[in-house]
Amino acid sequence: MPAARRSSPRDLAELATRTEALRGASLAELAWGLAFELGGDGVRTKGKVGQLIERALGATGGSSASRDFPDLGVELKTIPIGVRGVPTESTFVCAIALGVDEATPWSASWARAKLAHVLWVPIVGEGAARKVGAPFLWRPTSAQDSQLAADYDEAMGILGLGGVEGLTARTGRWLQVRPKAPDGRKRATAVGPDGEWIATVPRGFYLRSKFTGAILRDAAATP
Amino acid sequence: MPAARRSSPRDLAELATRTEALRGASLAELAWGLAFELGGDGVRTKGKVGQLIERALGATGGSSASRDFPDLGVELKTIPIGVRGVPTESTFVCAIALGVDEATPWSASWARAKLAHVLWVPIVGEGAARKVGAPFLWRPTSAQDSQLAADYDEAMGILGLGGVEGLTARTGRWLQVRPKAPDGRKRATAVGPDGEWIATVPRGFYLRSKFTGAILRDAAATP
């Protein structure tokens, strides 16, 4: 099995080498090699896989870093793949700063910065049988960037006009807005219909699985 | 010994009753009654006494509450008293919001709100022999409030003019400004000499022991 990694990769080539070494490894053996508690099953282990892969690749930050590999400008995202070879879930991108992002253009947004260069690591299968698929570095094409920008602008436009409660996950072709909170409590504030501040649930950006599925197919077709 | 208290007191009378019941109790017996780890000695137990008294009186919040007894508008402060009957330390009031408080008048300040109504609980003696002295509720007299306002205005004036690095603990007759951070690191920002933002160490307001000593004497003289 791949050796445990703790130091951060120095360049993209080293990151690529390390990532390739993970390919085909089962999550169980990775966890064992890093003395990582993966947890058996479902609901109480939601973020564990992502953190396991971070450690296996020597990602810095843990949290509070703007990206997983700040020196390389690369963001790491795991993506669960089902038996049919397509993503089983949408992908969380980042939180929305309500009251701030409405006035931030896509070109300067946190979301765009995170998506500018992503190392996608597919996790294939279910439960204890999950293993690492074929990872790949990705940058959005200019066409993809344009559509993401359009989705972003649409959502931020709705928020800016006081439509936070009308902005559902149905808005956006590839990039959508959904709740992002440990519970349903209204711990954030946003502009309401009449321009006043109202309490609301925190939101985040997510990529629809249609989009990540398309990225995966492109990557498979262009080795 | 006094019984363990967990619910919050409903009114000032109940708070006074509970507080009076603590008088003369040793910290060791209070801790035992509440199953509280007081810790043996010095450096690793700095805030323990305050938290013990909070629990003994049923203070709410723990943290993040604006006051210890929000419904009563009362702040709880323990104050260490040495063998000569005078405070051995200054008293921390609250943190300074650098970049905000400079523009906040004393009348609207967090510091004034905290000091508006304080339950002082003297802690008499040293080490394992410490016990609760004679607690008392206090409100600043208008003369005291004026002097505190003057100290506050002086300090905030210096900060507003970019003098953060020149504002030492020597400024202020009763209310002083001192560092407030787990380490000496510059984790806050303030306006510098040339109007630019500079990194600096977080600060807090403290009451000089001269002042708390005077309050104590007044309380002893007016039973």
Add this chain to the structure above:
DNA sequence: TAGGATCCACTGGTGGATCCGT
């Protein structure tokens, strides 16, 4: 002696995502 430095507990917010009714 007191100004500047430091220590612990606790928790809200963030980053990692997946769960689960309709």
Add this chain to the structure above:
DNA sequence: ACGGATCCACCAGTGGATCCTA
């Protein structure tokens, strides 16, 4: 199928103060 709801780990910040040299 997917929109809305939820779960865990981690850490910086806050609130409780006292330590410790020059």
